[in-house]
Amino acid sequence: MARRKWHGDYLYLFQNLVMKDFRIRYRNMSLGVLWSLINPLVMMGVLTFLFRHVFGGQSEPAYPLFVLCGLVPYNFFIGAFSTGTTSIVMNAPLVKHVPVPREVVPVAAVLSNGVHLMIQIALLIALTLLSGLRPSIAWVWLPVVWALYMTFVCGLALGSSAINVFIRDTRYVVESFNMVLFWLVPIFYSFSIIPQRYVEVYKFNPVAALVLAMRNILIDGIPPPMSLVLNLVIAASFTLAVGLLIFGRLKARFYEHI
């Protein structure tokens, strides 16, 4: 017997689930959405101080903006990947008792992080303009690269959330991975200092690819190179396909294991 079809309104459902997460997260915070701004701003300040005044050598004029272009994609990635990974286990009552397609749960977890993201992208744009840079036609690429990037993270979260039901250590693997990733993505350093033989490996990482695209678009005011966009397209479609495959294979047994 196939699992019965759900005849609902996906758009309305996702809106509700995203707003639910957002409300729950901020209802108990007196500063509310300001927290979404404080964290990246503090990190930006610390990194700017370190690499301009402690280690020295950073003469990039728009270094704070340069760092923020790295932090925003990285923050979204670690937030969405880790909440996505634990989403099925954390929403056990929903998964056990409400006949809604299970795929909705990790995808909604990823999209919920999109609310912070919007706030942080607004901050990025404000900082771009404050740095004396002009809006450019290349900005139309922002929604394109971010849509690809979010699809990529949804694919990862689908796979990892399903695996996390059966191997609960998965979330710790994901958390450690996220920490290591900070150093492996050109957040506080420039792509140009990476030795030639590692360049291709770096470009292969979708998080690094998005950081580069953000810098192209906001700082250089040029569209990202096609090879970069192609990398994101491949990463997004590959992880989504594999994520859905893993999820589809495992979902029938969620009920028994959570």
Place this chain on the structure above:
Amino acid sequence: MAAAVRFDHVTKTFAHRAARMLLRDRLVEMVRPSGRQRFEALHDISFELPQGESLALIGPNGAGKSTLLNLATGLTLPDSGDIHVEGRVGALLDLGAGFHFDLTGAENVRVNAALLGLSRRETGARFDEIVEFAGVREFIDEPVRNYSAGMTLRLAFAVTACTDPDILLIDEVLGLGDQAFQAQCLDKIRAFQNEGKTIMLASHSLELLAMLCGRALWLDHGRVVAAGAAESVLAAYRSGQVPVS
């Protein structure tokens, strides 16, 4: 009448141990498969519920009533056998499964309506009806954590009932409401019955079941003890005598 729900030799088993989902256990299992015993929650269950009829599920705790309802809802699949369900299912299986205690009543109504498949327009159109039925109008903008269990139940029942299901499955939650609310639920369930909808109701309240259901299925240890007209099955269950059929 066509069958709204049909179970055909359905067996459902669960793993017998407490769930340990650590990497170490997985690795050990890979090297040394344990061949654990599985627990049979339902064994070779067959029955047919014609459209428009109401079925009472009775039996002691652990008899398999909830498992049967979860299977009918499509939340889990049987190990063997076939299940056919004809129509849209509305299930009230756990008190406020989709509810979050930090959200207000109104926010929970919208989230749950969306989970149950309603669109924005449908939710808007039925919102007042839901709140009215639940009788929580003055608390609707309060977080649900401040609600009593009865109030949460009213709201959960109201949302499920207002999604207009063809088949309504209820698992032992109505007992939590007060007299007035139970009477209200009874009316609503009767209204469903008059509209020709199908109902499956698991409960320990035999009076409630006798009032509502024409048929009954008595389960014990995952097996059918007796099935048939509610009157005789309930009477047999009350006296503890298995009817000879």
